Amino acid sequence: MSSRFESLGVGFAPYLQPPGKEVVRWTVGEPGFETPREVIEAAIEGLESGKTKYTRGPGSMDLCQSVADYLLRHHSIEARAEDVVITPGAKQALLYSFLITTMPGDEAILLSPSWASYEPMLEFIGATPIHVKVKMDNFHPDIEAIREAITEKTRMILINSPCNPTGAVFTPDEIAKIVEIAVEYDLWIVSDEIYGRMVWVDWPHVSPSTLPGGKERTIVVNGWSKSWAMTGMRVGFLTGPRDAMRAAMKSQANSASHIPTFMMDAAKVALGCDDYVNSFNKEYLKRREIMTNGLSSIPGIRVPEPEGAFYVFADITGTGMSDIEFADGALEAGVQLIPASLIKDGDGFVRVSYAADEEAIHEGIRRLRRWLCQE
Numbered sequence: 001m002s003s004r005f006e007s008l009g010v011g012f013a014p015y016l017q018p019p020g021k022e023v024v025r026w027t028v029g030e031p032g033f034e035t036p037r038e039v040i041e042a043a044i045e046g047l048e049s050g051k052t053k054y055t056r057g058p059g060s061m062d063l064c065q066s067v068a069d070y071l072l073r074h075h076s077i078e079a080r081a082e083d084v085v086i087t088p089g090a091k092q093a094l095l096y097s098f099l100i101t102t103m104p105g106d107e108a109i110l111l112s113p114s115w116a117s118y119e120p121m122l123e124f125i126g127a128t129p130i131h132v133k134v135k136m137d138n139f140h141p142d143i144e145a146i147r148e149a150i151t152e153k154t155r156m157i158l159i160n161s162p163c164n165p166t167g168a169v170f171t172p173d174e175i176a177k178i179v180e181i182a183v184e185y186d187l188w189i190v191s192d193e194i195y196g197r198m199v200w201v202d203w204p205h206v207s208p209s210t211l212p213g214g215k216e217r218t219i220v221v222n223g224w225s226k227s228w229a230m231t232g233m234r235v236g237f238l239t240g241p242r243d244a245m246r247a248a249m250k251s252q253a254n255s256a257s258h259i260p261t262f263m264m265d266a267a268k269v270a271l272g273c274d275d276y277v278n279s280f281n282k283e284y285l286k287r288r289e290i291m292t293n294g295l296s297s298i299p300g301i302r303v304p305e306p307e308g309a310f311y312v313f314a315d316i317t318g319t320g321m322s323d324i325e326f327a328d329g330a331l332e333a334g335v336q337l338i339p340a341s342l343i344k345d346g347d348g349f350v351r352v353s354y355a356a357d358e359e360a361i362h363e364g365i366r367r368l369r370r371w372l373c374q375e
Contacts, residue, residue, distance in 0.1 A: 008124060011116025012351075015327060015338045024364040026337045026352040029164060029311070031229035033283070036276045039228065042269040046262030055261045057253050058245075059086030059237070066268045067237050075196060076210045077220060079239040085248045086264070088256050090194050090223030090236030095121055096251040097219045100244050101156040101188035102127035108156040109149055111141050113313070113346040115164045115192070130154070131344040138304060139166035139313065143177045150181070156188040157181070159208060162195040162308025165340060165351040169199050169308040172206045183213040190219050194236075195309040197227045197277055200285060205308070209240070216241055226309075227277050228270045235259055235267045284310050284354065287361055291354040294365035298372055310355040313340065317348040319372065326350055333371035335364045 016027055058064065064084040071077035087093040094117075102108055104126030110118050112131040119129045132149045135142050146157065157178060161170040170178075182189050189208050196205045209218035223236030238248055252258065259267075291312055296303045300319035306312050316326045323339035327350060330337055340346025354361060 004124065009116075009120045011120065012338050012342055015336065015342070019331070019336045022334060023331065024335045024356070024360050024367065026335060026354075026356055026360070026364055028355075029226075029353055030231045030355060031226060031280060031310075032355045032357050033229045033276075033280055035229050035233070036270065036273045038273060039230065039233075039266045039270045043233075043262055043266035046265050051262040051265070053261060055258060055264070057258045058084065058249050059258065060264045063264045063268045066271050067239070070271045071220070071222075071239070075193070075205070075207050077207050077239070078210075078215070079220075083242055083245040084237055084239045085245060085252060086259055086267070087223075087236045087238065087252065088259050089234040090192070090221055090225065091117060091121075092256060093221045093223065093236045093238040093248075094118070094190070094192065095125075096248045097190045097221055097238060097240075098122055098125055098127060098156075099251055100219065100247045101190060103155075105153065106155040107151060107153040108158060109146060109154060110158050110344075111146075111160070111163075112344045113139075113165055113340060113349070114158070114343065115160060116343050118158060118160075119344070127155075128153070133345045134166070134168070136345075139163065139168035140170060141174050141178065143174065143181070146178065147181055150185050150187075154185065154187060156190055158190045158192065160192040161205065162198055164195065164309055165311050165338075165343070165346070166304075166313040167306035167309050167311045169201050169203065169205060171203050175206045175208050176211055179208045179211045179214045179218075182208075182217055186217075188217055188219065189214065190221065193220055193222045194226050196222065198281060198284065198310065199308045200288065201307045219244055224267055224270055227280070228273060229276075229280065230270065233263060233266070235263055287354040287356070287358060288312075290358065290361050291352065291365075294361065295352075295368075298365070298369055300372065306354075310353055312352045312354060313349050314352065315348060316350055323348055323350050329371065330368060334367045 065081040208214040219240035302315040327339035340349040
């Protein structure tokens with residue numbers, strides 16, 4: 001058996017296993033809503049109309065054009081349909097991006113704490129992740145630390161804003177400064193924008209591809225899982241400079257071929273379901289308030305403001321426990337959450353998702369309070 005798997009991490013997986021029905025689950029980054037009915041009906045229609053055969057590898061031109069239109073409308077990103085690749089989930093798009101921007105031995109900068117899958121994906125292809133710690137009071141990038149981390153082996157900077165796991169939304173000025181560094185050192189940027197529609201602060205989500213010097217060096221990754229509650233349908237996309245997208249098309253042709261043909265029309269329908277996105281976001285804001293207020297009311301837990309996505313990255317050092325001890329104790333109390341020391345620079349924090357339904361949030365807070373306050 002190949003040795004490449006021996007040191008490969010699995011991130012949050014040990015704490016993502018489904019618990020018993022009696023346990024409140026705050027772990028999974030999955031929208032707590034049903035997929036829009038129009039999307040389901042379009043998928044069924046695709047199956048019934050015979051869209052079960054091979055088709056264009058990067059996705060139908062109709063869907064790719066719809067993605068390009070969507071990006072311009074919502075994120076001011078200019079993309080040609082010919083430079084959009086539809087992938088089996090955004091994670092696959094990230095893997096293609098890493099293959100395009102790094103070779104074995106090259107370094108890629110991650111702003112940590114970062115999503116648990118970035119590091120093992122880079123290691124899987126032989127690249128070296130370089131963790132640059134963010135400012136831990138608000139989880140925003142330390143620009144000078146990024147600059148200091150660059151070496152002759154650095155090839156790429158990864159940006160994830162809004163961020164999983166911290167919920168941070170980088171300011172337009174911070175994004176611009178990262179682009180300036182990338183231009184200065186001629187680096188790629190991979191911008192994971194899967195939570196780009198989930199922004200709860202006064203400043204907007206800004207893609208580095210829209211800034212001077214950013215377009216020609218940025219690969220944008222996004223998908224349908226989060227904003228449209230389509231996690232199990234496995235549809236994502238990437239876009240960027242033409243040569244990079246030709247490489248992405250080769251990656252897809254030699255690995256996944258294309259997404260299910262019958263899902264292409266369903267994905268197009270979803271892009272027009274803004275009413276659902278707005279409705280989901282309204283509920284997330286409500287649940288965010290319930291979760292942050294509830295956790296903040298428990299002694300020993302500090303909750304920095306979640307600025308986007310649907311996560312709270314809570315500091316539990318005030319309880320006197322490690323995050324592993326806290327997570328294990330919480331599970332015994334009937335609440336499943338994730339200890340952040342499973343990822344670089346996450347020690348002392350736990351990640352919880354407020355995508356859970358309201359009653360699960362209320363009940364989880366009651367259980368944590370009984371456990372920690374002996375009520």
